[in-house]
Amino acid sequence: MTFQAPWWLLGLLAVVALVALYVVLQLRRKAYAARFTNVALLGTLVPKRPGWRRHLAFGLVALALAALIVSLAVPSTEVRVPRERATVVMAVDVSLSMQATDIEPSRFEAMQVAAKEFVDVLPDRINLGLVSFAGTATTVVTPTTDRGQVSTAIDNLELAESTAIGEAVFTSLTAIENFQSSLDADGEEVPPARIVLLSDGYNTVGRPDTQAVSAALDAGIPVSTIAFGTDYGTLDLDGERVPVPVDRATLEEIADQTGGSYSEAASAAELEQVYQDLGSQIGYTTEPRDVSYWFVRGGVLFAMIGVVLSLLWTNRLL
Numbered sequence: 001m002t003f004q005a006p007w008w009l010l011g012l013l014a015v016v017a018l019v020a021l022y023v024v025l026q027l028r029r030k031a032y033a034a035r036f037t038n039v040a041l042l043g044t045l046v047p048k049r050p051g052w053r054r055h056l057a058f059g060l061v062a063l064a065l066a067a068l069i070v071s072l073a074v075p076s077t078e079v080r081v082p083r084e085r086a087t088v089v090m091a092v093d094v095s096l097s098m099q100a101t102d103i104e105p106s107r108f109e110a111m112q113v114a115a116k117e118f119v120d121v122l123p124d125r126i127n128l129g130l131v132s133f134a135g136t137a138t139t140v141v142t143p144t145t146d147r148g149q150v151s152t153a154i155d156n157l158e159l160a161e162s163t164a165i166g167e168a169v170f171t172s173l174t175a176i177e178n179f180q181s182s183l184d185a186d187g188e189e190v191p192p193a194r195i196v197l198l199s200d201g202y203n204t205v206g207r208p209d210t211q212a213v214s215a216a217l218d219a220g221i222p223v224s225t226i227a228f229g230t231d232y233g234t235l236d237l238d239g240e241r242v243p244v245p246v247d248r249a250t251l252e253e254i255a256d257q258t259g260g261s262y263s264e265a266a267s268a269a270e271l272e273q274v275y276q277d278l279g280s281q282i283g284y285t286t287e288p289r290d291v292s293y294w295f296v297r298g299g300v301l302f303a304m305i306g307v308v309l310s311l312l313w314t315n316r317l318l
Contacts (some may be wrong), residue, residue: 060306121279
């Protein structure tokens with residue numbers, strides 16, 4: 001919990017002082033009563049007092065004052081709310097290495113399932129595009145709020161040779177730029193954008209990833225990367241087992257330099273979790289929500305109970 005006007009909390013010192021004064025008065029009252037030497041006669045002259053019940057009534061009123069003072073400090077809690085607008089391009093690796101079965105049923109099929117879950121995680125108003133890349137990169141779906149279109153495109157992805165990670169970033173940037181230009185032409189506000197790139201291998205063709213990083217930095221668009229696969233993945237090429245390791249270092253460097261996030265997934269379950277985390281990170285934001293009304297209600301309630309109990313037990317307000 002945070003406070004938007006914390007200086008009001010200094011008022012709690014007044015409540016503490018009030019409680020201290022009450023304690024001092026009670027001790028003085030006891031000291032004065034002790035001077036009355038004839039205790040038996042004192043009992044006949046002074047009516048029986050409510051004792052601890054009187055203190056309870058005062059305690060409730062003091063608590064009420066404290067709650068009302070805290071409400072003036074405007075206490076708030078962080079709540080998660082969907083982003084109103086954003087543009088996300090998901091770039092997925094469809095190189096032949098995605099056929100590896102070190103992740104069941106295969107890297108490619110696990111990626112398809114997790115990617116479609118990512119589609120469902122994002123809030124409805126976020127525009128989502130899809131880029132596939134192998135030897136080249138292609139914009140399969142331009143950014144749109146039509147989730148069914150993106151999910152269908154994911155189901156229809158096909159594998160191809162080579163891996164062009166740099167080209168994937170450039171193509172994603174172009175897709176975002178074209179979409180933002182169309183919004184700007186229509187007089188709409190251009191929302192923030194991000195690229196989510198998944199790959200399981202090394203960049204083998206196309207422009208180097210260093211150029212892609214520079215282009216992303218110039219555009220001010222972070223690239224979040226996912227290294228998908230295990231170190232023992234292999235691919236059967238004409239009867240020969242070919243290792244297909246993951247280039248984690250490059251993917252991490254792309255994310256770090258562009259201000260995105262880097263994740264690793266070595267199983268289908270881990271990939272699904274990574275996509276869910278990214279969906280929450282990209283699609284939602286935290287905002288403070290004022291909860292001072294709860295303290296106001298609590299303060300009024302405590303005050304009413306304290307006053308009622310005091311009237312019932314002592315025939316006085318306090």
